[in-house]
Amino acid sequence: MWVRYLGFVILFGLPGALHAQPCGAPGLDGGYFVPLQETYSHEIEIIYACDSGRKPAVEGWWATSTCQNGVWSPEPQCIGEEDCLPPEIPNAKFNKKQNSWYNEGNTIRVTCDNGYELKNRDATAVCLNGTWTSVPVCEISNNTCGEPPQIPHAVIIGQKYQASFAADSKVRYKCEDGYSVEGAESKKSIFCISGSWSELPKCSRGTRQNTGHGSSVEVTTSAGSGTQTVGGGSGSSAGGTAGGHPTSTESGTQPGGGGRGSGDVVHGGPTITGSSTTSVSNDRNSKPAFIPVNECGVSPVIPNGVVVQTERMYLKYECNSYYTRVGPDTVVCTNDGRWSELPSCKEAFCVLDLAQYSGIGIRQTGKEYIKEGETKNVYCSYYDYVIFTCTQGRVTYTRCCEAYYHNYGGC
Structure with missing residues (x-):
């Protein structure tokens, strides 16, 4: 039971x-x-x-x-033995078929993932006799940045870890509690510009003191005379220890300046001189490599190119159709007020004068434009056509034959 x-x-x-x-x-x-x-x-x-x-x-x-x-x-x-299975192309995506295989003669066009670019600008592959011809390769771009540097007392927020970042990527640091960057902010963004990260933030511990007359920032002096209060409202010096950053040449009461906002932190420390005025300057060990683009003036003009993105720290350019970019796609303003290396746009097309090909059966006339690396089919009879290809500014072409022979390389 x-x-x-x-x-x-x-x-x-x-x-x-x-x-x-x-x-x-x-x-x-x-x-x-x-x-x-x-x-x-x-x-x-x-x-x-x-x-x-x-x-x-x-x-x-x-x-x-x-x-x-x-x-x-x-x-x-x-x-069929002449059909092809989907190719394995790392760091890429392409038009995958629903039935999971490709018939002979099918073409795939590959797009690389962010941070990668096509090797030799070869974007297509054709299924021919059961194998793929010239499978495209996606290699890491020269404009790609590695992982963002680790900064003491900070983490990166809103972004899962990855080993590489495409050009123009943005990541944001956040300081731990009790630390801040400029202006008492706890967050700051950096950008991937031409393979390098823009100026890194620094998370520093700041001690705020309220004197009862507006906001202030407490800064320790190195002259041994005490601490000096700088900010909105008045402050007075008091005994203290040497801090090793700002210096004071005179003890006593110093008037507060125009005043920073409440909670602002002065990095590197101000230098205080004279008997009645306070001078605050940035005393970083080195100047930032890049400064906002508006400090370099008018955006550079690139013939046959156009600015497609304007950010605080960089400009991004693209070339017009039938032109290709040479040089970086992003331009920054360096700390001496000059523009970084500028790209140029060179011709990337062939001019096809059809009247010159009447001897191979072409009856059309006029001029056509073919982009560099691309092809154009021109019919020479009802069923047959000629394939014209633009390679390094020169036009090459096949014999006049039907699609079957083109697919099998018989032309």
């Missing part, structure tokens, strides 16, 4: 095992499989191969498929 109840409890606790669906024999067109049965239990595996002139829709001349709750996974399929 107890054994029967125990068996009921065990079966009741395993509903998945009770309801898993069996599979029928797969309908494999152009192939065969073992073992051959009418039905197959859940998680049973079969092995299949294809007839002559066919191949599995996966790598290899034989393949496996498993019954998963009434469905074969992956579905056993035999395709």
Whole structure:
């Protein structure tokens, strides 16, 4: 009696095992499989191969498929030997077909992920006799930045870790509690510009003191005379220890300046001189490599190019259609008020004068423009056409023949 109840409890606790669906024999067109049965239990595996002139829709001349709750996974399929499986192209995406393979003559066009660019600007591959011709390669761009530098007392927010960042990427640092960057802010953004990160923030600990007459920032002097208060409202000196940053040449009360906002922190420390005025200057160890672009004046004019993005710290350029960029795509303002290296836009097209090709059956006249590295089909009869290609500014062309011979390299 107890054994029967125990068996009921065990079966009741395993509903998945009770309801898993069996599979029928797969309908494999152009192939065969073992073992051959009418039905197959859940998680049973079969092995299949294809007839002559066919191949599995996966790598290899034989393949496996498993019954998963009434469905074969992956579905056993035999395709033509001249068809192609999807290529493996790291750091890239392309137009993937729904049936998971490509017929002979199909073309894919590859787009690289952010931070990568096409090697030799080769973006396409053609399925020919079961293999891909000249599969594109996505290599890391020269304008890509590595991981953002680690800064003491700071983390990067709003961004999962990654080892590389595309040009124009932005990341944001946040200081830990009790630390701040300029203006008492706790956050600051940096940008990837031409392969390098812009000026890094520095998280410093600041002590705020309220004198009762507006906001102030407490700065420790190095002259041994005490601390000096700078900010909105008046302050007085008091005994203290040497801080090693600002210096004071006179003890006593100094008037506050026009005043920073409440909670502002002066980095590097001001230098205080004279008997009645206070001078505050940035005493960083080095100047920032880049400064806001508006400090360099009017944006540079690039013939056949245009500014497509204007940010506080950089300008981004693109060339007009039929032109290609030489040099960096981003321009920054350096700390001496000059523009960084400028790009140029050079011609990237061929002029095709159709009147010159009447001898190979072309009846059209006029001029066509072909972008560098691209092709243009021009019909020379009802079914046949000539393929013109622009390579390094020169036009090359095939014989006049039909599509079948073009696909098989017979032209």
